[in-house]
Amino acid sequence: xxxxxxxxxxxxxxxxxxxxxxxxxGIAGLAFSVSHTTRLPRDGERDGIDYHFVSRQEFxxxxxxxxxxxxxxxxxxxxxxxxxxxxxxxxxGLDVILDIxxxxxxxxxxxxxxxxxxxxIIPPGLQELERRLRGRGTESEEKLRTRLQNARKExxxxxDYQYLIVNDVLDEAAEVLRAIILAERAKAHRLPDGxxxxxRLDR
Ligand code: ADP
Ligand code: 5GP
Numbered sequence: 218x219x220x221x222x223x224x225x226x227x228x229x230x231x232x233x234x235x236x237x238x239x240x241x242x243g244i245a246g247l248a249f250s251v252s253h254t255t256r257l258p259r260d261g262e263r264d265g266i267d268y269h270f271v272s273r274q275e276f277x278x279x280x281x282x283x284x285x286x287x288x289x290x291x292x293x294x295x296x297x298x299x300x301x302x303x304x305x306x307x308x309x310g311l312d313v314i315l316d317i318x319x320x321x322x323x324x325x326x327x328x329x330x331x332x333x334x335x336x337x338i339i340p341p342g343l344q345e346l347e348r349r350l351r352g353r354g355t356e357s358e359e360k361l362r363t364r365l366q367n368a369r370k371e372x373x374x375x376x377d378y379q380y381l382i383v384n385d386v387l388d389e390a391a392e393v394l395r396a397i398i399l400a401e402r403a404k405a406h407r408l409p410d411g412x413x414x415x416x417r418l419d420r
Pocket of ligand 1: 227228229230231232233234235236349352353384385386387388
């Protein structure tokens, strides 16, 4: 049986990674799609777990071979989702989380072959976003400015998503995200013609 795709986007610094860590440990059968990126690892990030960290040349070779389900240039770096990884996980019946930006989400949305639930996470405000990004302490001032500028544009894409979560109080946002995933899974218990799968009364 095939799994489902969940596309999750947010302006950088919103708390998407933090939320996903909290929610994913509590739900069985969910896999995180580990993207490829040309960005340098942050302190504590591990190759193959947070990202596959590759050179620009390796990334462009993969892109030209058609290895990506989608890819985008985000905040001055390339990021891409490996087709092989996603199809492998879906084929095992796992639901797959795609933590991708608004450009990548638009590609998935346009693809007739990829049915996904689209979730957008916003911070309670831009000042709080800046506070969180600064508090994380991973970006230079210049890179932080780029991410904040891009946040304004990314927020405009929120209307294209099926679900919107405000990450104000972390535990509350996590509860909403968990609820969405579980509700989407419940929707999946339907036959291709849309009828619900019924109990077998002869058992
Ligand atoms: P993203 O993955 O969206 O870029 P992170 O998960 O790295 O963001 O979170 C950015 C910073 O904000 C981190 O320092 C994290 O601890 C903090 N953070 C995340 N969620 C909340 C929240 N609900 N309230 C306050 N701080 C938060
Ligand atoms: P970060 O550098 O903070 O880890 O991620 C920056 C942005 O790149 C985030 O919006 C994140 O969702 C996005 N991103 C991560 N992996 C991918 C990917 O494979 N494809 C696309 N399109 N965006 C990605």
